[in-house]
Amino acid sequence: MDADVKTTHELEVSMEAAAVLLSLAMHDTETPVADLGGALARIGGSLTEWRRHTAAGGSVDDTWRARLDDDLAVCIESLQFHDRLIQQLAAVRKLLVSVVHEEDTLNMAGFGARRWEDLLGMLRERLSVDSRHQLFDLLMRTGVVENDGRYPEETREGTVELFD
Amino acid sequence: MARILAVDDSPSMRQMVSTTLSSAGHEVEQAEDGVQALALASRQRFDLVITDVNMPNMDGITLVRELRGRPNYKFVPLLVLTTEATSERKTQGKEAGATGWLVKPFNPERLLATIAKVLS
Numbered sequence: 697m698d699a700d701v702k703t704t705h706e707l708e709v710s711m712e713a714a715a716v717l718l719s720l721a722m723h724d725t726e727t728p729v730a731d732l733g734g735a736l737a738r739i740g741g742s743l744t745e746w747r748r749h750t751a752a753g754g755s756v757d758d759t760w761r762a763r764l765d766d767d768l769a770v771c772i773e774s775l776q777f778h779d780r781l782i783q784q785l786a787a788v789r790k791l792l793v794s795v796v797h798e799e800d801t802l803n804m805a806g807f808g809a810r811r812w813e814d815l816l817g818m819l820r821e822r823l824s825v826d827s828r829h830q831l832f833d834l835l836m837r838t839g840v841v842e843n844d845g846r847y848p849e850e851t852r853e854g855t856v857e858l859f860d
Numbered sequence: 861m862a863r864i865l866a867v868d869d870s871p872s873m874r875q876m877v878s879t880t881l882s883s884a885g886h887e888v889e890q891a892e893d894g895v896q897a898l899a900l901a902s903r904q905r906f907d908l909v910i911t912d913v914n915m916p917n918m919d920g921i922t923l924v925r926e927l928r929g930r931p932n933y934k935f936v937p938l939l940v941l942t943t944e945a946t947s948e949r950k951t952q953g954k955e956a957g958a959t960g961w962l963v964k965p966f967n968p969e970r971l972l973a974t975i976a977k978v979l980s
Contacts, residue, residue, distance in 0.1 A: 728965075768968075769967065769968045769969060772876050772879065772880055772968050773965050773966070773967055773968065774965075775872065775876060776872075776873065776876060776964060776965035776966070777965070778870075778872050779870045779872055779873045779943075779964065779965075780943060780964070780965070782870065783914075783943060853945075853963050853964065853965055854963060854964075854965060854966060854967050854970065855945070855962070855963045856960060856961075856962050856963075856970060856974050857950065857960060857961045857962075858959065858960040858974070858977070858978065859953075859954045859958060859959060859960060859961070
């Protein structure tokens with residue numbers, strides 16, 4: 697009986713984690729794509745300006761180059777959303793496959809979690825940090841995992857930590 | 861400028877890292893997992909290795925440990941570039957011999973600054 701209850705609970709948590717993960721993946725894609733589009737538009741504008749400038753016999757100044765470098769950096773940073781998206785979708789696939797096969801051991805590679813509850817906890821932290829409380833509340837109606845910790849500064853995206 | 865080995869199973873990530881490093885004048889070789897990286901590192905000498913963690917065949921933590929065990933890579937900077945950011949994983953990386961831990965997505969300017977720092 698206990699085993700059955702546990703299985704039902706795990707199934708619910710698994711499905712919930714998969715749903716949250718998919719929602720997170722969709723939301724994660726929006727900002728970088730918008731940033732990428734903005735940077736490409738600015739690069740296009742800069743190139744038009746450069747053509748007009750050089751056609752009139754002018755030369756390119758450092759400000760123009762710096763602006764182009766900044767926009768290229770935005771492109772490189774934004775394009776990495778694809779890698780994250782693939783990881784999130786792969787995680788969802790693993791989650792769903794493991795549910796179907798009723799495996800005990802789940803592979804959460806890329807998320808640092810060993811259990812569904814851990815993954816849910818991490819997703820909850822992530823969504824909290826991103827100020828998406830309303831979305832999170834909507835997705836996490838069951839309240840399976842308590843959000844008992846703050847999101848540490850050193851775990852945020854883009855951070856660098858050099859060891860001694 | 862340095863000879864750098866970039867290790868990641870994602871072709872797009874390898875391309876982003878290579879583009880960033882090449883733009884700063886570094887010479888970049890690519891490997892798609894730890895096994896391929898070890899093979900390359902055996903044949904060539906790199907000034908720095910930057911690796912992802914979750915990869916097929918051999919993960920980044922194992923790669924760092926393997927490289928650190930080799931005399932010619934004992935003092936070579938080994939950076940980890942990953943989406944993973946838990947203190948547990950970072951500790952594993954540190955204990956394996958990693959020089960630093962960078963959380964994806966990386967900022968090109970910050971990556972170059974970090975590389976300049978560890979190479980100096």
